[in-house]
Amino acid sequence: MVNAEAVRKRFGRLEVLKGITLDVRAGEVLCLLGPSGSGKSTFLRCINHLEKIDSGRLSVDGELVGYREDGGRLHELRERDVARKRAEIGMLFQHFNLFPHMTTLENVTCAPIRVKHEGREQARDRALELLARVGLPDKVDAYPAQLSGGQQQRVAIARALAMQPKLMLFDEPTSALDPELVGDVLAAMKQLAREGMTMIVVTHEMGFAREVADTVAFMDAGVVVESGAPADVLENPREERTRSFLSKVL
Amino acid sequence: MSSGEATPHQARRPEDIKAVPVRRPGRWIVAAIVLVVAIAIVRSVATNPNFQWGVVGEYLFDGRILHGLRVTIELTAIAMGIGVVLGVLLAIMRLSPNWLVSSASSFYIWFFRGTPVLVQLLFWYNIAALYPKIALGVPFGPAFVHADANTLITPFTAAILGLGLNEGAYMAEIVRAGIISVDAGQSDAAQSLGMTRLQTLRRIVLPQAMRVIIPPTGNETISMLKTSSLASVIVVTELLYAAQLIYSVNFKTIPLLIVASVWYIVCTSVLYVGQHYLERHYGRGAAREQTATLSGRVLRGVLSFRRSGEHLRPGGGEHR
Numbered sequence: 001m002v003n004a005e006a007v008r009k010r011f012g013r014l015e016v017l018k019g020i021t022l023d024v025r026a027g028e029v030l031c032l033l034g035p036s037g038s039g040k041s042t043f044l045r046c047i048n049h050l051e052k053i054d055s056g057r058l059s060v061d062g063e064l065v066g067y068r069e070d071g072g073r074l075h076e077l078r079e080r081d082v083a084r085k086r087a088e089i090g091m092l093f094q095h096f097n098l099f100p101h102m103t104t105l106e107n108v109t110c111a112p113i114r115v116k117h118e119g120r121e122q123a124r125d126r127a128l129e130l131l132a133r134v135g136l137p138d139k140v141d142a143y144p145a146q147l148s149g150g151q152q153q154r155v156a157i158a159r160a161l162a163m164q165p166k167l168m169l170f171d172e173p174t175s176a177l178d179p180e181l182v183g184d185v186l187a188a189m190k191q192l193a194r195e196g197m198t199m200i201v202v203t204h205e206m207g208f209a210r211e212v213a214d215t216v217a218f219m220d221a222g223v224v225v226e227s228g229a230p231a232d233v234l235e236n237p238r239e240e241r242t243r244s245f246l247s248k249v250l
Numbered sequence: 251m252s253s254g255e256a257t258p259h260q261a262r263r264p265e266d267i268k269a270v271p272v273r274r275p276g277r278w279i280v281a282a283i284v285l286v287v288a289i290a291i292v293r294s295v296a297t298n299p300n301f302q303w304g305v306v307g308e309y310l311f312d313g314r315i316l317h318g319l320r321v322t323i324e325l326t327a328i329a330m331g332i333g334v335v336l337g338v339l340l341a342i343m344r345l346s347p348n349w350l351v352s353s354a355s356s357f358y359i360w361f362f363r364g365t366p367v368l369v370q371l372l373f374w375y376n377i378a379a380l381y382p383k384i385a386l387g388v389p390f391g392p393a394f395v396h397a398d399a400n401t402l403i404t405p406f407t408a409a410i411l412g413l414g415l416n417e418g419a420y421m422a423e424i425v426r427a428g429i430i431s432v433d434a435g436q437s438d439a440a441q442s443l444g445m446t447r448l449q450t451l452r453r454i455v456l457p458q459a460m461r462v463i464i465p466p467t468g469n470e471t472i473s474m475l476k477t478s479s480l481a482s483v484i485v486v487t488e489l490l491y492a493a494q495l496i497y498s499v500n501f502k503t504i505p506l507l508i509v510a511s512v513w514y515i516v517c518t519s520v521l522y523v524g525q526h527y528l529e530r531h532y533g534r535g536a537a538r539e540q541t542a543t544l545s546g547r548v549l550r551g552v553l554s555f556r557r558s559g560e561h562l563r564p565g566g567g568e569h570r
Contacts, residue, residue: 083445091439110453
């Protein structure tokens with residue numbers, strides 16, 4: 001589903017990704033672990049082209065991200081095509097980023113109506129179904145400011161799922177939540193994983209990684225230090241850097 | 251103090267505190283002085299015969315004054331309309347990644363903010379001296395429509411162009427401030443859902459920017475209503491010029507200036523109320539509770555004078 005080959009990304013002089021090579025198969029859950037500033041979030045943002053990569057190759061579902069290959073040369077995609085591809089990838093953010101001027105229902109139906117040109121009725125029906133699924137059937141008309149952090153993040157999950165994505169990206173979805181609210185969001189994510197969604201999750205929740213992930217990759221200073229099954233990487237890390245990080249967070 | 255002592259309180263609800271308020275003699279003295287001064291002013295205004303209140307009443311609904319009022323309102327509305335549209339365009343241009351586009355916007359803002367609007371009005375009024383003929387057509391190529399500048403640019407159009415183009419420069423900065431104030435995460439979220447830049451701007455960023463844009467735009471509209479009186483120098487018979495025309499004949503200068511002032515105040519008051527409701531509309535979702543209505547707020551403001559030093563705060567609403 002996602003193939004990264006020697007992906008590099010610079011911000012000015014600072015190189016944040018120094019050659020990332022990763023593969024995620026359809027239906028697989030990949031958890032990205034690592035200290036802050038290691039490039040996890042940047043890599044995630046590259047996957048749906050919120051950031052442009054400087055070198056390497058990055059493709060989703062067999063198609064290059066942000067470019068089209070024609071006669072051995074890369075052509076930048078037009079904005080509309082980039083947007084069309086982004087629509088197939090759901091993304092969750094650390095700070096939820098719900099649209100504060102819209103109700104919960106409008107947040108969820110907005111993109112299906114504006115981007116996929118679905119009928120209002122159809123979008124509404126699916127939104128109600130999704131909001132029920134994340135456990136918020138009674139918050140349809142609430143504004144984001146009236147919801148707790150955990151509820152907001154679950155609305156954000158419903159908003160992303162309303163676009164029927166084939167891949168979901170999670171950028172530290174529980175880092176801004178009170179500890180007692182983390183569980184609800186993780187439960188919604190676990191359910192999603194069970195249903196076979198392909199997911200890439202940047203997280204500090206080791207328990208979630210151990211339980212849900214098919215693969216865990218540990219990143220530091222812009223490179224993947226080691227990756228493998230959660231049992232191997234979390235229980236018996238090969239690299240010293242992984243071991244010292246895990247000893248601090250576990 | 252310890253938590254153990256708290257249990258007996260929970261048995262029955264504690265009564266509300268009823269305490270004797272602190273005496274504030276200073277506050278009462280100041281209030282008395284203000285009251286005396288206010289009464290003195292009102293009495294003097296009401297009894298001074300030079301104000302000629304009878305004449306004011308006579309001309310308040312005079313046909314020429316009402317026509318001037320209509321022109322003033324038209325000028326304000328059209329010039330603000332041009333200003334807002336131009337302001338949004340210039341703000342978007344200024345934030346464009348294209349260097350030439352953003353510089354063009356910066357240049358426009360620099361130029362129109364850098365010259366007095368009165369001078370701009372006089373320029374537009376005298377445009378025929380610069381361009382006697384105005385033509386519409388292909389640049390450096392053939393023209394399709396010709397027109398004489400003097401017939402095309404009437405005093406009224408000159409006033410609209412002068413006020414509107416100048417306003418565009420100010421509105422551009424207001425709109426830009428609004429756009430910048432919206433968290434970058436909002437654009438990320440919108441784009442990750444597949445919205446284009448334009449959709450993101452229209453559906454997500456601008457509606458939120460409105461909360462920041464509306465209060466200063468209300469100011470600008472009120473200011474425009476008054477600035478439109480400058481059009482009197484290029485013989486547009488707006489409110490002030492209509493009053494001037496009358497007193498140049500009958501020499502009742504003061505009462506007619508009062509007539510004009512009364513109408514200006516009426517209009518700005520209406521705008522103030524309108525701005526309040528507009529702010530409430532765009533503030534939805536921002537505060538946990540809806541802001542109180544204007545009437546409720548004024549009432550509470552009057553009551554709070556007795557209670558404590560609570561202040562009326564315009565356009566409340568807590569930000570996340």
